[in-house]
Structure formats: C-alpha cells, structure tokens
Amino acid sequence: MSPLHFGLDIFSTSLGLLVIFLAILFFRHRHHWRLPPGPAWIPFVGNIRELTTDPDMRIPLRRLHRKYGDIYTLYLGPIPTIVVCGYDAIKEIFIKRGIEFSDRPAAVLPIIILNGGKGITSVSGDIWKNQRKFILVTLRNFGFGRSKLEEKIQTEVKLFLSEIEHLNQTPFKMMTPIQTGVGNVISHLVFGGHFNHNDPRFKIMMDAFESFLHHASTGSLVSFMPLLRFVPGDFFGIKNITKKIQLVKDFVNELIEEHVQKFDEGNIEDFIDAFISEMNKQNNGENTIFTKEYLTATIMDLFIAGTETTSTTVTWASFYLATRPDIQSRIFQEIKENVGSERLPSMQDKQSLVYTEAFIMEVLRMSNIVIFSVPHAPVTDVWIRGFHIPKGMQIFPDISSVLSDPAVWGDPENFRPERFVSEEGTLLKPDEFIPFFTGRRNCLGESLARMELFLFISALVQRFELMPPEGETLDIKDVDGIFGGTHAPKPFYIRAISRHANEMI
Numbered sequence: 001m002s003p004l005h006f007g008l009d010i011f012s013t014s015l016g017l018l019v020i021f022l023a024i025l026f027f028r029h030r031h032h033w034r035l036p037p038g039p040a041w042i043p044f045v046g047n048i049r050e051l052t053t054d055p056d057m058r059i060p061l062r063r064l065h066r067k068y069g070d071i072y073t074l075y076l077g078p079i080p081t082i083v084v085c086g087y088d089a090i091k092e093i094f095i096k097r098g099i100e101f102s103d104r105p106a107a108v109l110p111i112i113i114l115n116g117g118k119g120i121t122s123v124s125g126d127i128w129k130n131q132r133k134f135i136l137v138t139l140r141n142f143g144f145g146r147s148k149l150e151e152k153i154q155t156e157v158k159l160f161l162s163e164i165e166h167l168n169q170t171p172f173k174m175m176t177p178i179q180t181g182v183g184n185v186i187s188h189l190v191f192g193g194h195f196n197h198n199d200p201r202f203k204i205m206m207d208a209f210e211s212f213l214h215h216a217s218t219g220s221l222v223s224f225m226p227l228l229r230f231v232p233g234d235f236f237g238i239k240n241i242t243k244k245i246q247l248v249k250d251f252v253n254e255l256i257e258e259h260v261q262k263f264d265e266g267n268i269e270d271f272i273d274a275f276i277s278e279m280n281k282q283n284n285g286e287n288t289i290f291t292k293e294y295l296t297a298t299i300m301d302l303f304i305a306g307t308e309t310t311s312t313t314v315t316w317a318s319f320y321l322a323t324r325p326d327i328q329s330r331i332f333q334e335i336k337e338n339v340g341s342e343r344l345p346s347m348q349d350k351q352s353l354v355y356t357e358a359f360i361m362e363v364l365r366m367s368n369i370v371i372f373s374v375p376h377a378p379v380t381d382v383w384i385r386g387f388h389i390p391k392g393m394q395i396f397p398d399i400s401s402v403l404s405d406p407a408v409w410g411d412p413e414n415f416r417p418e419r420f421v422s423e424e425g426t427l428l429k430p431d432e433f434i435p436f437f438t439g440r441r442n443c444l445g446e447s448l449a450r451m452e453l454f455l456f457i458s459a460l461v462q463r464f465e466l467m468p469p470e471g472e473t474l475d476i477k478d479v480d481g482i483f484g485g486t487h488a489p490k491p492f493y494i495r496a497i498s499r500h501a502n503e504m505i
Ligand code: HEM
Pocket: 120, 121, 122, 132, 301, 302, 305, 306, 307, 309, 310, 313, 369, 370, 373, 374, 375, 435, 436, 437, 438, 441, 442, 443, 444, 445, 446, 448, 449
C-alpha cells in the first residue's frame, strides 16, 4: 500500500468516525433546538427517499414546499438541513438578515476532496470576508467588469466560433467548445495564459470538474452520507473523482511553482502573481489566508465555479435555440438590425439587444442550473419565524421555488423570453430573478458570467443557425436533466450552419 493510500485510508476512517461523533452529538443536543417541520426520516438515511421520488429533483421539492411551508427540515443522510423556499422567506433570511446567514456549514467530503475546506466557496467568518475582498479587488484590477476583460473574452469568442466553423456542420456537443472558451477566460485571469482547444491538460481538468459536479459535489448522495465511500469497489465513483481532482491540483501546483520561480514584484500580471505578492508580505502572519494551500484551493474554486456553470448555461441556450427556431430568428434579426454582420456584438450593444438579453435571462431562469445554491449556515444560534436553529446548521435556499413560482411568473413552465421585456420594449429585471442567488454571499462571478453569456451567445447566433442533427428532433423530455452540483442537460448533439459566406473572424 502506498503512503498516499495509507494516508487516505486513515483520512477516510477519521472522517467516518467524525460523522458518527457528530451524529451522537446531534441526538444528545437536538432537544435544545426547535427545528421547522418536515417529513419523518429514517436514522442515517434521512429523507433521501423523499428527494428521489422523481428524476427531476424539483418535483419532490415542490411537493415538500406545498406540504411543509416556506421553511422546513429535511434530513440529508444524518445531517439535518433547513430548506428555505419562496422569495419572501429568502429575502427575509438572506437579504435582510444576510450577515447572520453568511457562513458555510462544516465542509463535507466532496469539498474536502476538492479544496481541503479552504479556498473561497466553503470558508466562513473573517477568512471568507478577507478572501472575498481580496479576490474581488484583484480580479477587478485585472479587468473584471471592464473593457480589458471584454477584449480577453472576445479573443476566446473568436476561437470558439472558428472551432465550430471547422466542424463544417458535423453534429457536435456544445459543451466541448464552450468549456474551453469560458475555461480560458478564467485561465487568463488566474495565470495569464490560455489553453489550446486540443490541450490534453485542459481536457483532464474539464473532465475532472464535470465528474465532480455531476457525481460528487454538495447535494450528491456521498456528500450526505460520507460513509458510503467505504462501500467496497468504487460504486459511487469517489475514488475515481479523487484521483482526477488530484491530477488537476498537481497541474495547478506546477503553474504556481512556475509563477514563484519567475515572480517579479514590479510586474504583477495575474491572480497568482497578486496572491504570491501578498504571501511574501504576510510571510510570518498568523492565521493568514495567504498560503500556497489557500492559493491552490482558491484556483480550484474559481475554475470549478466559473467554468462548468457558464458552459452549462450556454449548452442549455443552444438547446433552446435549436428547438425554438422562432426565437432564434428573432434574436438574429435583432442582432442584424443593431450590430450587422461586419463585427462581433460588444458590451456596448447590450442596451440595444434587449430581446437577446431577455433570452439569456429566460435560459438562466428555466435551466436553473444551481437549484440549491451553495449551502449557507448561521454564524450564531438564530431564531427564524419561531424556529430555533443552531450555529453552523446546513441551510439550503431552494432557488427553484422562486425561479418557477407560478405566483411570480404566471406560466413558469413555458420558455418565454418576452416575460423580461416591458411593453415599452425595455428590459425588466424582477427581484425574483435570482439564478446567481442574492444577499451578501451571492455569486462572486455574476458580472463576469453575464458578460460571457452575452458575448458568446450573441456571437453564436450572429454567425450560425443552430438546429438538431439532420432527420432528428430534440425534445426537452430527452435532455432534462442531470441533477448534481449543477442541473445540466443530458448530452445532446446539434448542428451549426454558417450564416455568412464572408469570413468575419
Ligand atoms: C451562469 C453562471 C453562474 C451561475 C448561475 C452561478 C451561480 C452561483 C450561485 C447560485 C452561487 C451561490 C451563492 C450563495 O452562496 O448563496 C455562486 C457562488 C459563487 N460563484 Fe457563481 N455562478 C456562475 C458563474 C460564476 C463565475 C463565472 C464565477 C467566476 C469567478 C463564479 C464564482 C463563484 C464563487 C467564487 C462563488 C462563491 C462565493 C462565496 O462563497 O462567497 N460563478 N454562484
């Protein structure tokens, strides 16, 4: 047995013992709490049964919301979890009382595999505040929300379009070229370079993140029941995913090492440089987040949060474009009238491309790629609507209860971009539109994601007509969906027919 495996086994056993210890602690202390109502649960299995009655997780969630109200308790394995539904309750808890609910619960197994409980997405308290501030300030310095960033995205848009052009109408899966496109935008920001569309290292990275999000992220069975990883063989794929993630970490560590070697304080070019500069300044600081471990974990977080989400959204967009030629042609007309075909759409065009932006918003609403947001936790023991919830308890905001609430949208089941366009033809931005969640801990990359979605999708429609493969039909029933860390469509093929004979890219 290699020392690594021995270490991992000790780690697994300790984690198993920790879960048992927490479960005992929980049974001893639960009489102090007053948790919201919820369905009866089976010890250690919890309410997994209730959540898996339908392949579409949103259906049992809707049923539970109707039966138990806006705030209810579910046992995910042995872990009691508070689910918050509907815009009013979400606003009350995560906006009005956002400070009290801005922690994350103790890191679960998949998060430990990904980033050792460090990074940005899973940390709490002052570490989180410092990390978030540092990341936002640093990324802003490298062009977040500015024209410098737009230039970088446009470089990737052009490569993405030429990749599709080269396919010459052969059916393809959108996920492949778009993952490289948006992954490269993060690469520019993080390490100041980008990958070739055929680079095997990039493929390994994307494959690891996809496997992680679809099979092992928070929300998956193993995250509720870490003991499942002891099931002989690798039934839940955890060992395989751990191996894949380790390869990515090794690669990220190589990149960091290269940056350390050529570091020049007078020439800070990317996120890694900025972090190293801070590491040097705070060399002997206690409790500092500026360590190599945090740097690796933060890079893992930025790639995973920033690549899979945006590329899954563009993949959903390509599905709606290919299956709704009426909508596709309206977007194309809008682009033709306002931008023409001589140049790519830019962020300056966004104001005039109202229907295009409404389409993107409707894709974000309908696909609802992050159903449970990322779990939150109260920073101290709290009372909500007469319920007493202890510090650190897992709280899942049910974003799907808002994005598909009939009281808000009227006909949430229909794909209708017009719902975001006012009678005067301006873009509507309802408060209930929360695909990036809301409050103090909302998505850190929202402005980047919205810029990418606009630039990639508008250029795609300007340049190509998307349709199902010849002689085939595409239907939502066939592609909806994979419910893991993100709600992704099942793999499907489309064709892209070039609209212009003239080269524009
Ligand atoms: C369509 C694309 C995206 C969607 C729908 C999305 C959605 C979300 C959601 C729902 C959360 C959880 C917020 C919460 O904790 O309550 C989140 C967190 C986060 N997102 Fe995004 N995201 C997207 C793209 C991006 C991009 C491009 C980045 C790149 C930087 C990014 C970085 C992050 C980070 C770092 C967090 C954790 C923030 C924290 O813990 O303070 N996301 N995102």
